[in-house]
Amino acid sequence: GVGLDSSERGHPPEKFARVFARCRELGLHLVAHAGEEGPPAYIESALDVLRVERIDHGVRCLEDPALVARLARDGVPLTVCPLSNVKLCVFPDLAHHNLKALLAAGLKVTLNSDDPAYFGGYINQNYLDTFAALKLDAVAAYTLARNSLEASFVSEARKAAWVDDLNRVFRAFAQASAS
Numbered sequence: 681g682v683g684l685d686s687s688e689r690g691h692p693p694e695k696f697a698r699v700f701a702r703c704r705e706l707g708l709h710l711v712a713h714a715g716e717e718g719p720p721a722y723i724e725s726a727l728d729v730l731r732v733e734r735i736d737h738g739v740r741c742l743e744d745p746a747l748v749a750r751l752a753r754d755g756v757p758l759t760v761c762p763l764s765n766v767k768l769c770v771f772p773d774l775a776h777h778n779l780k781a782l783l784a785a786g787l788k789v790t791l792n793s794d795d796p797a798y799f800g801g802y803i804n805q806n807y808l809d810t811f812a813a814l815k816l817d818a819v820a821a822y823t824l825a826r827n828s829l830e831a832s833f834v835s836e837a838r839k840a841a842w843v844d845d846l847n848r849v850f851r852a853f854a855q856a857s858a859s
Contacts, residue, residue, distance in 0.1 A: 681709030681833060684726070685736065688718030693725040700730040709833045711736055711759075716770055720744040727756065734758075734831060736794075739765060739778055742785070752786040757831030761794035762810045763801035774813030783823060790828040818857070822850045 715723040716737030738758035796802045
C-alpha cells in the first residue's frame with residue numbers, strides 16, 4: 681500500500697491526487713495522514729480526492745459533526761496515535777486526548793504508535809499510557825482490538841478468523857472476571 685504522511689501543514693491531500701490515482705490503478709491500498717495538524721477538511725479531501733481506505737490520525741474530525749457522521753456511517757478507520765499527538769502538541773497531555781470521545785461517537789478507532797524511535801512510545805507504551813490517562817476499561821480494549829483487526833489489510837477470511845479468536849478470548853476474560 682501507499683500512505684501519505686509527515687506534516688500536513690501546507691500540504692493538502694489534493695497535492696497528491698495524481699500519484700494516488702496511479703497507485704489506485706495499481707491496486708494498492710491507500711491511507712493518508714489527515715486531521716491531526718491539518719483541518720477536518722483534509723480528512724474529507726483524503727476520502728474524496730485521494731479515495732483512501734483509512735485515515736491516519738483524524739483526531740480533528742470531532743470539529744465537524746457532519747464528517748463524524750460520515751466516518752461512522754462508512755466505518756472509515758482512524759489510526760489514532762496518542763503519544764505522538766501529545767509530542768506534536770495536538771493535545772496538551774494524554775488526559776485531554778479525545779480518544780474516548782471518538783469511541784463514544786461510534787468511530788472505528790485503532791490505537792497505534794507513530795514513528796516510535798522519533799516520538800517515543802512503541803505500541804505497548806501507547807496502550808499503557810493511554811489506558812491509564814483516560815481510565816479506559818476492558819470493553820475499550822476489546823473495541824480497539826476488534827477495530828484494528830477490521831481495519832487491517834489482510835484477507836476477509838483471516839480477519840474473520842482473528843475476530844473469532846478475539847471474541848473467544850474476550851468471552852473467557854469476561855467470564856473469569858465475573859466469577
